[in-house]
Amino acid sequence: METSFVLFSQLNMCETKEKAFFKLIHGGLGKEAASKEAKTRVSPEEAVKWGESFDKLLSHRDGLDAFTRFLKTEFSEENIEFWIACEDFKKNKEPQQIILKAKAIYEKFIQSDAPQEVNLDFHTKEVITKSITQPTLHSFDAAQSRVYQLMEQDSYTRFLKSDIYLELIEGRPRRPTNLRRRSRSFTYNEFQDVKSDVAIWL
Structure with missing residues (x-):
């Protein structure tokens, strides 16, 4: 006690x-x-706005993160990483920084066999290659524009149909509940099927 x-x-x-x-x-x-x-956490209302235009998606930090996650599932994240690198590059003021960062972007995304080479036409690559020794803040404008168009016309349309985006516009709390319910139902039905198969052999 x-x-x-x-x-x-x-x-x-x-x-x-x-x-x-x-x-x-x-x-x-x-x-x-x-x-x-x-x-x-992103509100469904905010996520819905990303479907209005590619610009709205990229101008929102969470939208950019969600789109990057989607591109990683398609193994094409080099496109958004190049676009972000170009945006960052254009903010530089110091001549020395412009030269160093231009070279880094060229080696990472532009030159042949670059570790994250983006898909560019021969002419665009050639123009960048020739100007890389004396780069300006606009050295990558044509390449960035081309990659932007590629993402907007191709990856963006698939992103809007992806689970990553649909989960955001539907609201997060709903998905786990539905998954649990579906999981229990499936397990029970599966068990019934196994039982009936065993009964056939008895």
């Missing part, structure tokens, strides 16, 4: 079991997950 009292006193020392359990679930890792989710 005395031992039972000690156990209950430990459980109820400061709060009820329900409160302790709630803190365990929502504290620690739960709190970190909630914080991370809050940072990455």
